[in-house]
Amino acid sequence: MTAVAAYQNTDTERTDTEPTSADRTAVRRRSLSQPLLYGALVLCALLTLLPFVWVAGGSLRSLDEIRSDPGAWLPHHFTLDNFVRLFRTQGFGRFLVNSVVVAVMVVVGNLVAASAAGYALAKLEFAGKRLAFGAVMGAMMVPFTTVFVTQFVITVDLGLADTLTGIALPAVALPLSVFIMRQYALSVPDELLEAARIDGAGEFRIFFRIFLPLAGPAVATITIMSFLTSWNNFIWPLVVAQSMSTYTLPVGLAATSQAAAHVTDYGLMLAGAIVVMLPVLVLFLCLQRYFVQGIAGTGMR
Numbered sequence: 001m002t003a004v005a006a007y008q009n010t011d012t013e014r015t016d017t018e019p020t021s022a023d024r025t026a027v028r029r030r031s032l033s034q035p036l037l038y039g040a041l042v043l044c045a046l047l048t049l050l051p052f053v054w055v056a057g058g059s060l061r062s063l064d065e066i067r068s069d070p071g072a073w074l075p076h077h078f079t080l081d082n083f084v085r086l087f088r089t090q091g092f093g094r095f096l097v098n099s100v101v102v103a104v105m106v107v108v109g110n111l112v113a114a115s116a117a118g119y120a121l122a123k124l125e126f127a128g129k130r131l132a133f134g135a136v137m138g139a140m141m142v143p144f145t146t147v148f149v150t151q152f153v154i155t156v157d158l159g160l161a162d163t164l165t166g167i168a169l170p171a172v173a174l175p176l177s178v179f180i181m182r183q184y185a186l187s188v189p190d191e192l193l194e195a196a197r198i199d200g201a202g203e204f205r206i207f208f209r210i211f212l213p214l215a216g217p218a219v220a221t222i223t224i225m226s227f228l229t230s231w232n233n234f235i236w237p238l239v240v241a242q243s244m245s246t247y248t249l250p251v252g253l254a255a256t257s258q259a260a261a262h263v264t265d266y267g268l269m270l271a272g273a274i275v276v277m278l279p280v281l282v283l284f285l286c287l288q289r290y291f292v293q294g295i296a297g298t299g300m301r
Contacts, residue, residue, distance in 0.1 A: 052277075059083070059270040066266050082271035089268070091244050095252030099231060102168045102248055106230035109172025110222050117173075118181025118218075119211055123193060124203070133182070139175040152239060162242040170236065171229055177222045184218035185211065220287040228280055249276055 054073060058066055059082050061075035069076075086092060120126070121133050151170050160166030188211060196206045212219070237248045247255065253272035 055270050055273050055277075058266065059274050061267065063265060063267040066270075070266075082267040083275075086268055086271045086275065089256050091247070091252060091256065094245065095247050095249045098164060098246060098252075099249040101164050102237075103227050103230040105165070105168040106171045107223055107226050109168070110174055110177040110226040111219060113173035114177035114181045114222055115212065115215065115219070116207070117178045118183075118185050119207055121178070121182045122185035123188070123190070123211075136175045136178050136182075140179060148236075151236075155240060161240055162246050163240075164246060166240050167233075167237045167246070167248065168230065171226065171233070174226060174229065177226060180221055180225075181215065181218050184215055188214055224284055224287055227283060231276070231280060 057072070057074050060078050060080070061072070062077070062079055062081060065072075065076060117136075121129065121136070155161055155166045155169065158166075160169060192210065193206055196210055201209070232250065233248070234250045234254070237246075237251045238254075241247050241251060244252070244255070249272075253269065253276070256268070
């Protein structure tokens with residue numbers, strides 16, 4: 001009887017563990033949906049890469065070939081002449097250095113201002129806290145064109161026109177950077193900071209020794225976004241920079257790509273686009289893992 005009962009129990013357990021028809025249907029749907037999802041993602045990636053492929057192919061074509069067949073994806077004859085002429089262009093080195101200097105000022109300014117403001121808005125109590133956060137949110141919603149003239153007048157009044165500081169100043173404390181750091185700071189446990197205060201640590205020590213090491217993903221996110229904002233900025237440097245000595249790379253390339261009789265040198269422009277694109281691509285690849293963690297940690301989806 002005991003052996004029969006054990007056999008029946010074993011048979012019952014096998015029956016209970018066997019997949020039902022609903023489970024089989026779910027597995028079948030999952031096996032069908034995953035290839036479709038991956039196919040859609042690959043298609044979106046290819047569509048996104050098409051302009052970059054055309055720019056890369058055009059940068060390796062001669063100017064005559066671009067004009068004769070502008071829609072071609074790949075060059076008939078590979079040439080690096082566009083890049084050679086680009087690096088030999090008068091002032092190219094100065095434009096590159098100016099862009100790097102402005103980008104460093106913008107990134108450092110955003111890291112300092114956003115980390116301090118975000119930490120204060122998330123973890124400290126002070127009068128006007130809600131009003132300050134409302135001002136940050138309001139600044140995020142205001143288009144740049146509405147304050148463009150005001151910022152230019154202030155820059156001129158401060159004597160910063162035609163300077164790299166004047167080009168970088170409006171972007172050294174972006175509202176989006178403050179918002180990202182504030183949202184990430186909310187995810188840091190208050191108990192951790194309270195334990196540090198009980199041990200006698202001051203706010204500055206807590207900020208530098210505890211909060212900032214934990215905010216690596218948010219720091220990476222702010223670094224990428226602020227660098228991208230500064231590196232690709234064209235309109236503001238075009239207005240503020242009044243001489244070629246203060247041109248940034250996008251403005252300098254636009255100014256020097258005009259050939260004789262005001263005919264655009266497309267080969268030079270495409271080669272310049274590749275050069276401008278590479279630093280952003282390298283930075284993103286280096287900080288990609290932290291960037292994704294930062295976006296997920298701030299709730300920005």
